[in-house]
Amino acid sequence: MGTEQGFTPIAFYEYLAVARRxxxxxxxxxxxxxxxxxxxxxxxxxxxxxxxxxxxxxxxxTRLVGETPPAARDQHPFNRFYATDFAPLExxxxxxxxxxxxxxxxxxxxxxxxxxxxxxxxxxxxxxxxAAGIAIxxxxxxxxxxxxxxxxxxxxxxxxxxxxxxxxxxxxxxxPA
Numbered sequence: 336m337g338t339e340q341g342f343t344p345i346a347f348y349e350y351l352a353v354a355r356r357x358x359x360x361x362x363x364x365x366x367x368x369x370x371x372x373x374x375x376x377x378x379x380x381x382x383x384x385x386x387x388x389x390x391x392x393x394x395x396x397t398r399l400v401g402e403t404p405p406a407a408r409d410q411h412p413f414n415r416f417y418a419t420d421f422a423p424l425e426x427x428x429x430x431x432x433x434x435x436x437x438x439x440x441x442x443x444x445x446x447x448x449x450x451x452x453x454x455x456x457x458x459x460x461x462x463x464x465x466a467a468g469i470a471i472x473x474x475x476x477x478x479x480x481x482x483x484x485x486x487x488x489x490x491x492x493x494x495x496x497x498x499x500x501x502x503x504x505x506x507x508x509x510x511p512a
Contacts, residue, residue, distance in 0.1 A: 344470040345439040351477055352432055354498040358481055359425055361488050361495045367420055369491050377483035381491075382424075384484050386416045388477045389428045395473040396431075396438045398449055399466055406454055435473075442466055 362370070362381060370382050377384040390413040394404040405411050413431075416424040445467040453460050464472075481498065488495040497503075 343439075344442070344445075344467070344474070345436060347474055348435060348439055350500050350504050351474055353503050354481065355428075355432075355477070357498060357503070358484060358495070359428075361493050362421060362484070363425070365421065365491070365493075370421055372487075372491070374487050374490065377480065377487065381484055381487050382421070383417055384480050384487065385421075386413060386424060388480050389413050389416075389424070389431050391476050392435055392473055393431055395469050395476075396435050398451060399438050399442060399469055401449075403451065439470065442470075445470070 362385065365381065371380050373379050378387050390411060393413055394411070397404045408414055413427065416427065446465050448463055449466055449469055450461060450463045453462055485495040485498070
């Protein structure tokens with residue numbers, strides 16, 4: 336495991352970062368045609384499904400620091416990656432990961448209530464959750480979309496598998512004969 340010990344949001348995020356690197360290694364060699372090929376699930380393409388992950392991560396991180404993400408999707412800093420190739424997304428996501436790590440390390444009141452208004456629903460609603468709920472949603476959201484991307488990659492002939500926590504993070508040692 337990395338330098339983080341115990342069960343903390345940042346320790347779990349570090350697992351996501353390890354799994355993400357492996358996932359992105361599978362995506363990097365795709366052609367633009369493969370990257371944008373439509374599938375009948377997820378956000379329809381590898382690109383759009385991948386972009387959804389940092390799009391949400393940035394939004395949830397913004398809420399954790401007490402700010403409000405833009406209500407209009409076209410004003411979101413990750414919106415532009417729905418129309419680019421892979422490399423710019425990967426670079427921006429690396430920068431976002433540093434921001435997310437900082438936010439998760441600095442949060443000290445996981446039980447504090449975070450509240451916001453959403454106009455994404457009809458009628459508009461007030462949403463409340465503990466800060467820990469935002470972190471849980473941010474990280475489980477990534478796993479959800481990561482699985483969709485892996486299914487798309489498999490249909491493209493990529494052997495995308497074995498991103499379980501136990502595979503990537505458990506320490507293993509050979510048993511002496």
